[in-house]
Amino acid sequence: MGLPNRDRVFSGSFSCLTTIILLLGSVLTLIEAGKDETDRLALLEFKARIVDPSGVLSSWNDSNHFCKWYGVTCGGRHRRITVLDLHSKNLAGIMPPYIGNLSFLREVYLQNNGFRSEIHPQFGHLFRLRKLFLNNNSFSGQIPLKLSHCSNLLLLDLGNNMLEGNLPAELSSLSKLQRLRLAVNNLTGNIPPLFGNLSSLQVFSMGFNNLDGTIPETLGQLRNLNYLSLGVNKFAGTIPISIFNVSTMTFLGAIQNQLEGSLPSDLGFTLVNLEAILLSDNHLNGSIPESISNASNLRKFEIPSNNFAGKVPSFSKMRELRWFNIGENHLGGGQSADLDFLCSLTNSTTLEILTIESNAFRGPIPDCIGNLSTTLGGFGTCDNLISGTLPSGIRNLINLESLCMWGNSISGNIPSKIGNLNKLKDLDLSLNKFSGHIPESIGNLTMLTKLELCGNNLRGLIPSSLGNCQNLLLLDLSTNNLSGNIPPEIVALSSLSIYLNLSQNRLTGSLPGEVGNLKNLGELRLDGNRLSQQIPSSIGNCISMESLYMQDNFLEGPLPSTLSSMRGLQVLNVSNNKLSGQIPQFLGSLNLTNLSLSYNDFEGALPIGGVFRSAISTSIVGNKKLCGGLPDFQLPKCNYKESKSTRISRIAKVLISTSSTLVGVAWMLSLLYFFRYRHNKKASTSSSFEEGLLRVSYQSLLKATGGFSSTNLLGVGSFGSVYRGLLDQTQLIVAIKILDLTRHGASKSFIAECEALRRIRHRNLVKVITACSGFDFNGNDFKALVYEFMSNGSLDEHPIASQYTERSKLSLLERVNIAIDVACALDYLHHHCETPIVHCDLKPSNVLLDDEKTGLVGDFGLARFLPEATHKLLANQSSSVGVKGSFGYVAPEYGTGSAVSTEGDVYSFGVLILEMFTGKRPTDDMFENGLDLHRFGKAALADRVEKAIDPVLLQEIEELENRQTVALEGKNKSWCSIQECLVFIIEIGVTSSFESPKERMDIGNALTKLQGIRNKLLEFIAIA
Structure with missing residues (x-):
């Protein structure tokens, strides 16, 4: 029995609807699959454009769905990428723009890698993005304006890069942003007042840039702000009073600016949650507010190098205080009770550093210092007007490592119980009025590295x-x-x-x-x-x-x-x-x-x-x-009465001298003869370039090197080859440089090197034994220099980074010593020669190492005397040699035709320093698109410096730390001292390799700084 017409119509309609839904589902599935393919292709493009030395992206292939690839997280309701986490994986290269196609991304973690070039504006397409971490890379260029389109951003960290330009005011539209970190870049200009609209902001970190102008009053509108860091910039004016009213603030830092004005008297009441206030190196004045004691959570209070004055208030409520530094101000009321505030610090049971140096404090040190926390590691009262005696209670500070009290008027005996401080490393009581004997117990301080008691009445x-x-x-x-x-x-x-x-x-x-x-x-x-x-x-x-x-x-x-x-x-x-x-x-x-x-x-x-x-x-x-x-010297002439034997001896000397002269003339005539008829000669003539040096011939050098055998070849340079040889005359192992006279400039290089080596003597310059200038067995010109043999080869042969494979690796101290050796050599050439000499070709292959790994500078083939006009011998060399030096090490001004100068050597020295301690060669592939070793080092100074240090050195430092027997905090302090040394070393490299010659450090100053660094390292190693 058939269905009624109405039912048949309904049945047909339902069937059509089902078909449409199925078709729509299929279309949606195809669309979703297409989007899946977009994500996969974007990731593959990402992989193809970057360097992955550790192979962390090896799983990114067709054998797995991309949702299972390493570092990739997909959403639960769809197979779209929501999280990309590849932080700290040693990735490098230029980041492709295709990451902007991952439209479902919510979190990106790419920090602590080696990405470079600009940050692509395509990040602005990621409308769902909440967290973006690109910090600790080498990104350059400006901050993309389109990042302001990421309206859901909560956390944005672009710190520790090489970004430049102004802060985009457009970022003020990110109303949900909670953390904005742009510290350690090269940003310039002002902080836009519109940033006061970032109402959700909790962390605002802008330190270590080149920002200037005044701090906007509008930052006081950020009622959720708890961390404000503006240090190491160029801000001027006062700190807006509105900022001191942000009650949520826990960290306020603005060190090394040009700020002025005073701190508000109610600071301790308005910033009750404050844990750290760091305002050193500014022009702040006035007194320390009495209310500061109300900020009972304070852990760090550092205001050194300002103009604060007056009496220091009580800090009795600050039980959590760890760092207290008010040095280099004008504090002190001129009364005998100036230092009573020290007693209030006895309540701080975790105090580690206490520094009040370089102020105007008077009166005695109170006995209560014996009640300070036993966690105290550094105590500095130097350069004040303190009188009285040193309290015997000092013996209670059993973890004290540094005690500095120089430049006061402290009198009486040095307490005999000072020998209880057996962790003391630095003791300076100099320039006081101590009397009596030096206590025998001072010999108990076996960890001492510095003891200074000068300028007393002992x-x-x-x-x-x-x-x-x-x-x-x-x-x-x-x-x-x-x-x-x-x-x-x-x-x-x-x-x-x-x-x-x-x-x-x-x-x-x-x-x-x-x-x-x-x-x-x-x-x-x-x-x-x-x-x-x-x-x-x-x-x-x-x-x-x-x-x-x-x-x-x-x-x-x-x-x-x-x-x-x-x-x-x-x-x-x-x-x-x-x-x-x-x-x-x-x-x-x-x-x-x-x-x-x-x-x-x-x-x-x-x-x-x-x-x-x-x-x-x-x-x-x-x-x-x-x-x-x-x-x-205006001394009288030496008049000796000659005996008969003396006269005979003198006559003999004259005869010998005359004979030597005749022989010399004959030899020169023979030399001219050889030049004219050398095609008939079968043996060579040789001469030394300096009177009294060992004479060697072509034949003797041929024998010494086994016929210039490749097995004795040590290296090939710009103008010839260097061989290892054994001289018959002396049985010495030597290095023999054979000039390739077919190369343009080789003969002039030989003359330059002979002339330079004839005039210089220094322990850090390679010693020349003799030279040979004559003909080979075919009558061809032959020139050679014979040097002391350096058993450890050149610096270029040693691994100053983990990827090098030859010879033993150089330790941190060895590298510092070699740097000092090279600086000594240059300082001698530039400042202590009769005529200043510019080396013109300083590079690792020209720094040789002896048995003790002492550095000696060699190869003076491009050397110049200053001023050149007085040295006709070298006057015509510049045209033949061209740019003076080797690519990557040559000073940039030489490329534009500038005359050679000592500053050119300093540039090469700076590059050499950076190469030795970063493990990066100036010719490495990573240095392109404006990035070079100088900029890499400069970025490292603004970043965590250890990020740029050769990993071999970091491993050595870690091993040294592991050998220490001190407590964990002591290890942290030790690392800080090593880190400080590394910062100073990279600073020397960067300052020496500035593009402008006028900005470069004098080599003498570099030498002094390196010697100070070596002393710090020796202290650290002795402790470890």
Whole structure:
């Protein structure tokens, strides 16, 4: 029986509707599948454009659905990507724009990688985005305006990059934004007042940029703000009062700006939740508000280097206070109770750092300091007007590592119980009025690295117990009334490396022979005492010593011949003693820049070489038996009565000299003959470029190198090849540089190097043994230089990053020492030669390492004398050599035709420093699109510096830390000291490699800073 018509119609309609729904579902499925494909292709494009050395993206292939790929999270209701998390995976390269196609993305974590180029505006297409982390990369360019389209953004972190330009006011439309971090970039301009509209903002971090102008008053509208960081910028004016009314604030930082004005008196009542206030290095003034004590949650209070004045209020309610630094202000009321506020800090049971240095505090240190927290690690009261005695309660601060009280008027005895502070590393009580004896218990401080007691009224003997302090790097007991002999235990402290100063006391007796143990000491001062007898010959073992002061004593006898071993000595002062005998000729071969021999009993002829060429650098007055020397010294001529044998000897010398001259003329004529008829010659003629050097021939060099065998080839340079060889004459292993005279400029390079090496002598310059200029067996020109062989090769052969494979890796201290060696060499060439010399080709392959891994600069083939006009020999070389140096190391101004200068060498030195400590070569592939090693280093200074340091060094530092036996906080402090050293090193590299020559650091300043860094490292290593 059939259906009624109405039912048949309904049935047909339902069937059509079902079909339509099924078709619509299929279409939607196809559309969704198409969107899936968009996500997959976007990820594959992302993978194709970046560098993935660790292979973390290896799972990104067709064997798995992209929702299962590493770092990818998809939504539960659909198969679209919602989270991309690839942070800290060592990824690098240029980020492709296709990431903007991942339209369902809510969270992006790409921080701590090596991405570069600009941040693509396509991020602005991600309307669902809530969290975007691109910090700790190398992004450049401006902040994309289209990021303001991401209206759902909660967290935006673009810090630690190289972004530049102004802050886009358009970002103020992100009303849901809770965290905005743009710190450590190169941003400029003002903070837009419209940022006061970011009503949800809790964290606002803009530190370490180049922002200027005033801090907008509108920031006080951010009622949810708890973290405000504006430090290290160029802000001027006052801190808006509205900011001090944001009661949610826990962190307020604005260090190193140009801010002025005072802190509001009710600060402690309006910012009751404040945990840290950091305002150092500004121009703030007024007094510290009394209300500050009401901010009971405060942990860090740091306002040094401002103009605060007046009395310091109580901090008794701050039980959580850890860091308290009010140094370098004008605080102090001029009353005897200036320091009573210290007693209020006894309630801070976790106090770690307490610094009140460089103020105007008067009166005594209260006894209550013995009740300060035992967690205290650093206590500084130096450079004030403090009087009274040092309370014996200081012995209770058992975890104290640094105690600095120099530059006050503290009197009385040094407490004998100071020996209880067995963790003390730095003790400075200098420039006070301490009296009595140095306590024997000071020898219990076995972790001491620096002990400074100079400028007091201490008397009695130097305690021999100081010999227990085996980690001492610096000891200064000068300008006291100490008497008796110098204890042998003191001069036997081989750890001493910075300086040992015992001057201006009443010490007697002889200098102990144990002084030879001071092999690493840089400076020794014994002047102004009553020392007698001869200078011990063991002093020649002090091979690192640069300054030796022994004047104003009663030393006698001749200068020991072992002084000739002190190749690093620059300053020698032995004036006003009773020394006698002839002045040794070897003093002229040392690198002395200042020599004082005055008021002794020296006799005979004054040498004329080295430091004796300058009457300004050398003082010899008061020695009545001296004669000769250069005219500037105004000494009488040396008149010797000749015996018959003397006359015969003199005649013999004249005959020998005449014969030598004739032989020399004959040799030169032979040389001319060879030049004219050399095609008939089958053997070579050789000569040394400096009189008195070892003569070698082509044949001897051919034999020494096994026929210039490739097995003896050490390397190939711009103008020739270097071989390892064994000279028959001396049985010495040498390095032989054979010039390739077919290369344009090679002959002039040979002349330049001979001329340079003839004039220079320095422990950090490769020593030339001889040279050979003649013909090979075919009558062709042959030129070679013979150097000392460096067993450790060149710096270029050593791995200064983990990817290098040859030889042993250089440690942190070795790299610093090599950097100092190179700086010493350049400082000598630039400032201490008779005519300044510019090396023009400083690079790792031209820094050689001896058995002790001492750095020696070599290859003077491009060297220039300044001014060049006075050196005709080199006047025509510039046209043949062209740009002076090697790509990546050559100063940029040379490429535009500028004349060579010492600043050009400094640029190369800066690049060398950055390469040594980052492990990046200036020619690495990563340096493109405006990024170079200088900018990489500069970005590292603004970032966490360890991010740019060679991973090999970071591993070494970690191992050192693991060896420490101190508590965890102590390790953190140790890391901070190492990190500080790394920052200073990178700063030297960056400052030396500025594009503008005028902005570059002088090499002498760089040397001084590096030596200070080495001292810090030695202290750290001694502790570890």
